Amino acid sequence: QEGSSSGLDDGIFTLSYANTLVRIGSVHAKLSNFDISLSHYESALRVQRRRLGRDHVAVARTLSEMGKILRRRGAAAAAGISAEGNLVTSEAIAMKCYNEALRISRLRLGPNHVTVAGVMYEMGGIYDGRGDFDRAIGCYRHSMRVYGRRYAQELFRQILGTPPEMFFGSGDENGDADGSNPDGQSGFDKEQYMKVSQALQKAVQESYEGQLGNSLVLGVLDAESCSSADNCWMSIEMLFFRFLEYLGIYIVGPLRDSINGSINGAIMRIDAVGHHAVVRAQDTIAHQFLYLVQE
Incomplete structure (x- = not known):
């Protein structure tokens, strides 16, 4: 397909065309038409590489989405839900997509970006x-550090009302500059952090083959888990x-609301007093004017 299209007008294959292919592929992925979805993503990937180069962030994003679809296709095949592909092949191709997406993301965005x-x-x-x-565990820990940093920023912003850059640096390092939070939701980083931490705990428990206890304090800490220093720090x-x-x-929230309520009430009382003071001054001028007219 790429070879046959090389003789056509290059203006046909625009980034808008690639974005349309991605949207169509996304719809087919939701319908579990994985092969059709991947064919659209592959066509979009060729256009993006031609227009933007092989190391563009958009290329990494498309590769990452292809990896997710391939993993879903493999899981569906393993469960007998779909006859498209198989688990081993799908995950092997998905890993290639992720490795290339990781290389580009590190190159363009840095190792501590939320995309990475x-x-x-x-x-x-x-x-x-x-x-x-x-x-x-290595992958989960790196991911957890990045999401944990962003989650901490949000907590400091909520508690102190302080720009997180004072403690954690600029937003560009953590992915705020390019809109990496896809939903624009303040709870996105918390959700991702908790999801990664749960996956990490599960991997650590399986790695230690039952050496970690099951009696957790607040769901994250027990005595035996501290046998691993890294796991102990994660729990803390x-x-x-x-x-x-x-x-x-x-x-902090109720206290801040109480203080804000008191301040707003004081402002309203001051405004009311000021309003009456202006009216009285106007009345005084009016009375003086009446006396002048009489004179």
């Missing part, structure tokens, strides 16, 4: 499914984030 975190989480899922827990970090969240919800 998302790709590494998906790669960790593949390693986890294969039983390669060491690689899975999660407890710290939970403490900050409860602090903001049950203490």
Whole structure:
């Protein structure tokens, strides 16, 4: 297809055309038409590489989406839901897509960008499914650090009302500059952080083959889990984030609302007093004018 299209007018294959192919592919993916979806994504990928180059962020994003579709196709085939592809082949191709997307994202956005975190989480899922827990844990931990940093920014913003750049640096490093939060939701980073942390805990537990206990404190910490220093620090970090969240919800939030209510009430009273003061001054001028008229 690429060779046959080389003789056509290059203006036909625009980025708008590629975006349309991606949207159509996304619809087919939702309908579980995985092969049709992937064919549209592959065509869009060729156009993007031709127009933008092989190392553009849009190319990495398309490759990442292709990896997700391939993983879904493999899972559906393994469950007997779909006859398209098989688990091993689909995950092998998906890993190639993720590796290329990871290379581009690190090159263009830096290692601590949220896009890199998302790709590494998906790669960790593949390693986890294969039983390669060491690689899975490495991917999950890097992803968790990035999402944890963004989650901490949001918590500090809620609690202190302070720009997070004072503590964590500029937003460009963490992915705010290019709109990497796809839904624009403040809870997105928390959701991703919790999802990655759960996957990491599961991988660590399976890696230690039952050496971790099941009696957790607040769901994240127990005595045996501290046998691993890294796992202990992860548990403490999660407890710290939970403490900050409860602090903001049950203490700082109500206190701030009470203070704001008092300030707004004082402003309203001052405005009312000022309004009456202006009226009285106008009345005084009017009375003086009446006396002048009489004179």
